Amino acid sequence: MNLSQEIVERFSDYLDAARAAGEIEPTAMTIATRALNDGVSARTVLLKEFDERGFVFYTNLESNKGRQLAEDTAAALVFHWKAIQKQVLVEGRVERVSDEQADAYFASRPRGSQLGAWASKQSRALGSRAELLKRVVATEARYIGRKVPRPPHWSGFRVIPEMVEFWDGKDSRLHDRFRYTAGPEGWSRQRLFP
Numbered sequence: 001m002n003l004s005q006e007i008v009e010r011f012s013d014y015l016d017a018a019r020a021a022g023e024i025e026p027t028a029m030t031i032a033t034r035a036l037n038d039g040v041s042a043r044t045v046l047l048k049e050f051d052e053r054g055f056v057f058y059t060n061l062e063s064n065k066g067r068q069l070a071e072d073t074a075a076a077l078v079f080h081w082k083a084i085q086k087q088v089l090v091e092g093r094v095e096r097v098s099d100e101q102a103d104a105y106f107a108s109r110p111r112g113s114q115l116g117a118w119a120s121k122q123s124r125a126l127g128s129r130a131e132l133l134k135r136v137v138a139t140e141a142r143y144i145g146r147k148v149p150r151p152p153h154w155s156g157f158r159v160i161p162e163m164v165e166f167w168d169g170k171d172s173r174l175h176d177r178f179r180y181t182a183g184p185e186g187w188s189r190q191r192l193f194p
Contacts, residue, residue, distance in 0.1 A: 001182045001186070001187075002052040002053060003052045003053075003054070003161060003164070003187070004180070004186065004187040005052075006180075006187075006189075007161075007164050007180050007187065008051070008052050010166055011050065011088060011164070011166075012050075014079070014081065014084070014086050014088060014166070015027070015050075015079075017081075017084045017086070018081040018083065018084055018086070021081070021083035021084050022083060023081050023082075023083050023084075025046065026081065027046045027047040027048070028044050028045075028046060028047075028079075029044065029045060029046070029047050029055070029057070029077045029078060029079045030042050030043070030044050030077065030078040030080075031043065031044075031045050031057070031065065031075055031076070031077050031159075032075065032076040032077075032078075033064075033065050033068040033069055033072070033074075033075050034068060034072050034074060035067065035068040035071045035072055036071060036072070038064070038068060041064060041065070041068070043064075043065065045057045045059065045065075047079075048105060048156070049105075049158075053158060053160065054092070054158045054159050054160045054161055055077060055090060055158065055159045055161070056097060056156050056157065056158045056159075057156060057157060057159075058102070058105060058106075058154070058155065058156040058157075059122070059154070059155075059156075059157070060117065060120065060122035060123075060151075060153055060154055061153050061154065061155055062121070062122065062123070062153045063122040063123040064123040066122075066153075069094050069157060073093045073094045073095070074091075074092075074093060074094075075091075075092065075093070075094050075157075075159050076089070076090065076091045076092075077089070077090040077091075077159055078090075085168070085169030085170075086166070086167065086168055086169065087166075087167040087169075088164065088165065088166055088167070089163075089164070089165040089167070090159060090161050090163070090164050090165075091161065091162055091163040092159050092160045092161040092162040092163070093159075093160050093162070094157040094158060094159050094160070095157070095158050095160060096155055096156070096157060096158075097155060097156035097157065097158055099155075101156065102150055102154070102155040102156050103150050105156060106149075106150035106154065107147075107150075111148060114148035114150075115136055115139045115140050115143070115148060116136065117150075117151055117154045118139045118148070118151050119132065119135035119136040119138075119139045120132065120135075161182065162181070162182045163179065163180065163181050163182070164179075164180045165177060165178065165179045165180070165192075166178045166180075170194075173194060174194055175194035176191075176194070177191065177192040177193070177194055178190070178191055178192070179192055
């Protein structure tokens, strides 16, 4: 189910306010994933796209998060903007973005980031930084004078929300919290105790 216009506008307002306040990485979000044998883990990624369909980020599919999301599509996101005392929680399921969408985003990345996507065996043990740099140089040599294509092990995920909660910090810890939940008849909104 697509997000309601109210949720889209509220999230956009929070993100715009975070940018205006000078947050260093306003699109940074913590993503929590789980897998049957790995348990739960969390890490920070960057939001690259947002619309009524959900929240998109890109990653190496062979990384811990990529493998976990292939096994269990449940995910949770946390955006925290200290400068404006606001936070957004998202819970839902993920789906892979289309190859066309992943190709388009990959083509927009700086060349160094494109080369790094080929050179890095993300989340695997690395003997030394020199080993990584050697892999980058070898990858660069392979693509001299050519565009760097998107690796088959690199793509994006869209988190499709089932719940979105907005937290607005207030004095005396009497915060405003609103939880939106997807249901058979659309999105419902509920105010929560802080």
